[in-house]
Amino acid sequence: MDNRVVITGLGITSSLGHSLDEVSSALAQGQSNIQLQEDNKQFGFQSLLQAMIPPQNKYKIERRKKRFLSESAIYTALCWLKTVDENNLDPQQFTGPDVGIILGNDSSAQPLEDLVATLQKYKETHFLGSTMVIKVMNSCCSMNLGPLIGAQGINITASANDASGAHALGYAFNLVKSGKQQAIITGGFQELHWIAMASFDALGIFAQSLEPKTACRPFDGERIGTVPGGGGALLVMENLERAQRLGHKIYGEVIGYGFNSGDKSVAQYERCMRKALHNAKIDPNDIDYINANASGIAADNLEAQAIYNVFGPQTFVSSTKSITGHELWMSGASEVLYSLLMMRDGFIAPSLNFQQNNDIPHINIVTETLQRKPRTVLSNTFGLGGTNACIIIREY
Incomplete structure (x- = not known):
């Protein structure tokens, strides 16, 4: 018999804020944080618009661990810390082989700038060190989150451009529903580094406007393009029996x-x-x-x-x-x-x-x-x- 699948934890890093309440309030008020990213002028971007992630100081990642993290993987680690904190979850309940990780991500461009700069300066690959190989992989997010949590079930990254996060949730849903995993930490992550955005800008799909608040107009007859945003979203999926047994709050059911x-x-x-x-x-x-x-x-x-x-x-x-x-x-x-x-x-x-x-x-x-x-x-x-x-x- 198929398991019912519920969502028992949420963690977010986005342009709307760093807590669930901040993000919900911004959504309810229709309050965006789309701004002009002037730094992109130097790279010849046609559009300077970007949904900016506000700074946060509440959650810290150990410097030793941060050496292995790309921009997207940093968002991943922060989202996990927030998920545990905001949802009062016990991290020990997400260790072992019955808990997996499936995350959506389709680039790791940010470390490439450091990689090229290092090679140009020193002319030898060994100066890249032992952390670069992990940071440049699309799977950097899931690869680092597994050891951070102690989850020992499935650990993969879904790379499917815009649909990466949705497919990650779908795969997680199917595995928990079938009973192959009792819980899966899933979600999607997006870096904002200019290298990750340059090729999209070249397509001309970003709105070329100097009016940030009105630039993004989905469905409108006068729409002029989209606006890039990023950060990370983490969701905890569990089978209903486990969630109830552990007393976890249930946000909703995936059906x-x-x-x-x-x-x-x-x-x-x-x-x-x-x-x-x-x-x-x-x-x-x-x-x-x-x-x-x-x-x-x-x-x-x-x-x-x-x-x-x-x-x-x-x-x-x-x-x-x-x-x-x-x-x-x-x-x-x-x-x-x-x-x-x-x-x-x-x-x-x-x-x-x-x-x-x-x-x-x-x-x-x-x-x-x-x-x-x-x-x-x-x-x-x-x-x-x-x-x-x-x-x-x-x-x-």
Whole structure:
């Protein structure tokens, strides 16, 4: 018999803040931290916009351990410390072979700048030391978190560009549901280093605007591109029996995971959402909120049409990317976390800067904070290159 899978811990590092309450408040107020990143001028960026992560001093990583950590891996370690602290979890309960780690990440560009600088200065590879080989791997996040926690089950990184975090959650869900793992620490992470963002800027997909607060306009007919964001989102998944036995707080239940790949099209997006619904054994009418993938680019129209085809005009829809920017590799995980905070605190966050779009069917886009608890949520992630993932969560 399949296990029920619940989420019992959340940890976040994002442009909206460093605690769950800070992030929930920013979502409810539609308060973004998108700013101009002037440092990127020197690298010839077309867009200077970025969702900036505020500084924090509460959580510290030992200097000895930090030597092995890339930017994304630092976010990972911080998120684990926050998860334990904010959710009153006992770290000893997440050691051993029944607990695994599956994280979403698709770059480790930040250490490459140090690597190249070292080779140019010393002309010999041995000056790179023993830590560089770990820091430049996409799996740096999961590779370091395992020993930090003491988890000895599965330890892998899902690399699927924008859908990395969502697929990490989906894989974790399947393994806990099947009983192959009792608990999995999962999530997604995104570095903000300029090397990680330069190739995206070259595509012209970042909004070229000097007005940070109105630059990101998902679904809007006058949208001009997305805005990069980053940080990390960590979620603890456990089977229900274990969570109850250990007395863990339950934020919500994961009930569905749909995935596919192919061309960016209405048909593919629609198929992915229907697969998630089928996996969850629910009907479209059971979904009362969709956290859309829309980020302010051309493909927003495709998603709008696919949502209309599956759900019609009534289901509430918004894109938290209008507040956070596009958090890329972490977005599929962070947007599930944001949805769980809305579920906890009884509101639906607005889709900022949407006015009208005559090229899409009428879907119920929330433009101002709605004081209504979402009880069953679909979170869409449609990645670059056509890798798609949809996660369904519901109130427990």
